[in-house]
Amino acid sequence: MNLNEYKGQKLLNIISTFVFLELILGGTGKLFYLPIRNLIFPFAILFLACFIIVNKIVIPKKYIIYIGLILIYPLYGTIVGLFNNNALLAILDDINVYFGILYLALYYLCVRDDMDKLKNLIDLFIGCSIFIALIAIVLFVTSYFQIKNGVHFEGVMNSIEYYINYGIISGSLYGNMFVRVYLPNGIFMQIALSLLLYRLLTFKTPKYVCYENIGISILALGIFATGTRGYWIGGIIVAISTILFVTKINIKSVLLSLILVVVVLGTSYIIFPEEQKVELQGRVDSISDFTHTEPSNSVRSTQLKHLVAKIKEKPVQGHGFGADLVEYDQETDRGGRNFELYYVELVYKTGAIGIVYLFGVFSLALFRAFKAFRKLSFDDEKSTLLKGWVIGFISMAVSTVSNPYFAGLYGFFIIVLSILIIETIYTNTFELRG
Numbered sequence: 176m177n178l179n180e181y182k183g184q185k186l187l188n189i190i191s192t193f194v195f196l197e198l199i200l201g202g203t204g205k206l207f208y209l210p211i212r213n214l215i216f217p218f219a220i221l222f223l224a225c226f227i228i229v230n231k232i233v234i235p236k237k238y239i240i241y242i243g244l245i246l247i248y249p250l251y252g253t254i255v256g257l258f259n260n261n262a263l264l265a266i267l268d269d270i271n272v273y274f275g276i277l278y279l280a281l282y283y284l285c286v287r288d289d290m291d292k293l294k295n296l297i298d299l300f301i302g303c304s305i306f307i308a309l310i311a312i313v314l315f316v317t318s319y320f321q322i323k324n325g326v327h328f329e330g331v332m333n334s335i336e337y338y339i340n341y342g343i344i345s346g347s348l349y350g351n352m353f354v355r356v357y358l359p360n361g362i363f364m365q366i367a368l369s370l371l372l373y374r375l376l377t378f379k380t381p382k383y384v385c386y387e388n389i390g391i392s393i394l395a396l397g398i399f400a401t402g403t404r405g406y407w408i409g410g411i412i413v414a415i416s417t418i419l420f421v422t423k424i425n426i427k428s429v430l431l432s433l434i435l436v437v438v439v440l441g442t443s444y445i446i447f448p449e450e451q452k453v454e455l456q457g458r459v460d461s462i463s464d465f466t467h468t469e470p471s472n473s474v475r476s477t478q479l480k481h482l483v484a485k486i487k488e489k490p491v492q493g494h495g496f497g498a499d500l501v502e503y504d505q506e507t508d509r510g511g512r513n514f515e516l517y518y519v520e521l522v523y524k525t526g527a528i529g530i531v532y533l534f535g536v537f538s539l540a541l542f543r544a545f546k547a548f549r550k551l552s553f554d555d556e557k558s559t560l561l562k563g564w565v566i567g568f569i570s571m572a573v574s575t576v577s578n579p580y581f582a583g584l585y586g587f588f589i590i591v592l593s594i595l596i597i598e599t600i601y602t603n604t605f606e607l608r609g
Contacts, residue, residue: 308397
């Protein structure tokens with residue numbers, strides 16, 4: 176049956192687009208204190224179930240396996256948590272994000288191994304990420320002029336966040352002449368940057384070279400404007416990994432890109448006030464400062480101390496989902512259930528068993544991605560998309576070492592998209608064309 180012949184297909188496409196835009200652009204999902212994301216999820220999954228039943232659709236076995244494998248992990252964490260008498264509500268709070276894997280079936284039914292539909296989805300992702308970058312740039316530049324005019328711009332941003340509850344974190348930087356604006360969904364800029372950069376460097380005839388260069392410039396400046404060192408590191412990882420991954424480079428594209436980068440960065444450096452350049456260097460240096468002089472890194476250092484102590488108590492099975500690290504809460508008054516050190520938190524809660532299991536599941540997907548890499552030519556559009564996405568995903572995974580991006584549904588959604596992209600390209604490489 177043709178995709179458009181399914182009953183309710185147009186409505187399914189509308190719902191999936193709305194879900195996509197809300198997850199990518201909706202911040203932490205509680206805009207104006209409304210539980211928008213939590214309300215959308217059960218509605219979308221209920222409609223998905225009805226759509227499958229009415230049209231008698233069979234979801235491919237590989238997607239069912241992925242969904243099952245992912246859901247085994249929170250099941251294990253729940254069993255360990257109940258065994259350790261952890262609070263039931265706390266357990267539920269820890270596991271709810273993993274149900275986001277059900278969106279894999281939704282987006283499979285929107286794409287159904289069609290490369291054109293997949294590329295449209297990725298282009299929408301890139302467009303949304305560029306929009307996020309523009310917001311970060313505009314707010315960063317506006318803060319400078321507003322502060323020069325005597326406006327307490329950090330207070331303005333805090334007031335805006337108080338009313339809209341988007342998840343914005345503001346802070347004064349560079350001699351209090353700028354305000355950084357951390358956007359929770361800013362992490363997507365890294366993946367979009369990777370996609371555009373890899374595409375630019377590998378296409379034989381980059382007909383969209385102007386668009387790609389402009390997009391790369393906006394994303395790079397957006398990452399800088401957030402003042403978020405995790406994003407900076409992620410951006411550097413994208414640049415280095417892309418160079419290492421690319422086997423043949425389009426020289427014309429590289430030269431055009433270098434000229435644009437030199438102009439953009441050179442102009443930005445000249446415009447940037449002289450007295451703030453020293454503090455910018457200091458912020459870069461602070462990435463490796465884990466003393467009490469650097470508050471955010473100091474918090475992570477304290478977390479590590481307490482988490483490691485608890486891991487040593489139950490290194491194999493962990494303390495289970497819903498575990499509450501009371502000692503850390505007592506020392507910092509920051510709560511004892513959620514931490515910036517996301518992977519260490521997972522080891523603390525699910526032990527070696529849990530983390531090894533998760534590594535195995537994602538290794539399966541990455542193995543299939545690398546298998547497709549070897550089959551496709553370097554400048555094949557499928558190869559370019561896949562490699563660009565994988566590099567971006569790896570940069571996000573590295574950034575998650577010290578920031579819990581995957582702990583929220585908007586971050587976990589990247590895992591859903593990663594599986595969809597890998598499997599769609601794998602199918603088009605091996606199964607549909609032999």
